């Protein structure tokens with residue numbers, strides 16, 4: 001018999017003024033896509049061995065990892081078996097695009113995540129046709145498990161500063177991989193420590209003593225039978241982190257490790273047998289995997305934010321606290337306008353990020369198709385936009401997930417709420433795949449160039465066209481959408497123009513262009529933030545805003561129900577569909593090993609002798 005649903009949630013669902021299923025279908029891309037997603041989730045989540053008897057927060061660091069590997073194997077097989085052979089690739093992609101299925105199994109991400117998120121995309125984007133055929137066959141069947149090893153102990157942002165060398169030996173037609181210093185050790189790659197046995201290594205290629213830039217190499221570092229590290233390879237785990245503690249991030253050092261010539265991924269640049277180097281049409285094509293993951297991250301943020309606000313809004317409909325009016329009883333905390341202010345922006349932002357992710361994915365697919373035809377014209381714009389949207393969506397999602405947590409009071413601080421873990425996942429994305437400030441400065445670099453082109457009368461790309469519209473500075477704000485967008489354009493234009501003016505002022509004062517850039521970089525980052533709409537400006541329409549909060553209030557639970565996250569994916573004592581918050585908090589608390597006995601052994605060992613002055 002299913003548990004009784006909380007009365008307040010029942011009332012909320014009766015009050016909802018729109019068809020929740022219709023919104024779910026819209027978010028999925030149609031009723032059939034919703035059906036496909038639900039069918040996939042039903043199949044996979046009914047698999048035995050996917051869930052933890054003991055909550056993983058009570059396991060040791062080592063046990064957490066071993067348990068995650070156990071689940072990863074079960075989960076991967078279940079996903080493969082659940083694939084509907086009659087579905088097209090696109091239907092399969094749509095079914096997983098919005099699903100956070102993996103989140104039902106891994107609260108802290110999977111030890112296989114880099115294999116799927118970067119190792120396979122790196123092969124697809126950097127290998128020539130022959131290499132792709134061979135390695136994709138092995139990687140897609142999980143005969144090998146890979147990761148993406150670019151970051152080093154000493155360098156993450158500055159790729160051109162990476163110290164790992166790959167020196168070509170024409171006599172043996174091999175590359176010699178070497179970590180000349182401790183700071184050259186690869187450091188951070190997920191799965192690297194104990195899970196993967198191959199990786200795509202980004203290393204500095206040298207031929208006859210000449211630098212040929214950073215190139216991608218596919219490198220085996222563990223024996224496929226014994227899993228022992230190969231000769232000349234030093235491996236280990238980098239230690240406990242804020243989150244990602246089951247991703248097995250590791251370090252790897254090379255000591256004159258030799259690999260055959262055909263292990264350099266040669267789609268863009270090639271090394272012939274005699275050591276002739278054939279340059280890539282654009283050295284930045286080597287950075288292509290990162291552009292792809294930045295695009296994927298935007299969609300990931302939309303889903304994770306939706307998960308966090310679902311938990312917080314449902315909890316806010318169930319939780320009653322304090323007194324809004326004398327003798328009127330304790331109101332739902334969702335009736336406090338401050339609570340609505342904290343949470344409803346999260347619902348809206350998740351929808352905005354979903355639409356943005358769809359737009360960016362289409363742009364990525366078009367530019368990638370153009371690249372295949374040798375047309376690189378739109379690559380710089382894709383890079384600038386992907387940098388900006390990855391940085392803005394991860395920053396905003398981190399802020400809004402943390403706000404969802406704190407809006408749930410003490411219970412939001414419980415790991416059983418799952419809000420701390422969701423925060424740990426999303427805040428990592430502010431750093432990985434390009435630290436956000438660095439990426440915003442990449443976008444600023446494009447904005448400054450675009451404004452200079454606009455000022456010399458050149459046509460701009462669609463996403464930069466606002467820099468060529470001479471928007472009058474006397475523009476009057478009005479509350480229409482068009483008025484708001486015009487206002488944003490005016491502010492965005494002004495921010496870029498001000499940063500440029502600042503740089504020119506520094507150059508006139510005698511600074512070189514690099515120092516002028518650095519001195520203006522705070523303004524440059526701010527200018528990039530306005531490339532995509534940010535929340536700060538909405539505040540200036542405060543009266544419209546508070547009116548909107550009131551309109552959303554009766555539909556808030558319906559809006560988060562429409563995200564259609566099942567309880568296993570929310571994995572939260574506060575966010576379950578039935579709203580039985582207090583019963584779930586107690587059920588989870590009793591799972592703590594400390595509750596197995598009324599008196600813990602530390603009393604007899606330490607407390608009692610201490611309290612009796614015998615210690």
Ligand SMILES: CCCCCCCC/C=C\CCCCCC(=O)SCCNC(=O)CCNC(=O)[C@H](O)C(C)(C)COP(=O)(O)OP(=O)(O)OC[C@H]1O[C@@H](n2cnc3c(N)ncnc32)[C@H](O)[C@@H]1OP(=O)(O)O
Pocket residue numbers: 113114117118148150151156157158159160190284285287288290291293296297299300301304379380383425426429431432433434435438442445446
């Ligand atoms: C919670 C769930 C979320 C969803 C989950 C998704 C899956 C995630 C799964 C696992 C998580 C872990 C994954 C994380 C893995 C990593 O972190 S991999 C390592 C990532 N590292 C980086 O991103 C390094 C960042 N640094 C850089 O990209 C570059 O160093 C730089 C761009 C900052 C600078 O490069 P540099 O060579 O120095 O170039 P510049 O001189 O600045 O610019 C020269 C021109 O090149 C253009 N350009 C730069 N990058 C690109 C690019 N990628 N594509 C195209 N063009 C590029 C740049 O615009 C300049 O052009 P102009 O000269 O014309 O201005």
Ligand SMILES: Cc1cc2nc3c(=O)[nH]c(=O)nc-3n(C[C@H](O)[C@H](O)[C@H](O)COP(=O)(O)OP(=O)(O)OC[C@H]3O[C@@H](n4cnc5c(N)ncnc54)[C@H](O)[C@@H]3O)c2cc1C
Pocket residue numbers: 114147148149150151154155156157158187188189190244249428431432433434435436437438441
């Ligand atoms: C959870 C997690 C998973 C990861 N997984 C992987 C992985 O699988 N594979 C992989 O290769 N890497 C991985 N990374 C590494 C990640 O890509 C790097 O941490 C990231 O690129 C930032 O580099 P860094 O850590 O060296 O920081 P740094 O580049 O040292 O940045 C430190 C500070 O310096 C500032 N700074 C640096 N350069 C500039 C500049 N030009 N202008 C202004 N400010 C600047 C930054 O803004 C930042 O505030 C992972 C990281 C994390 C946190």
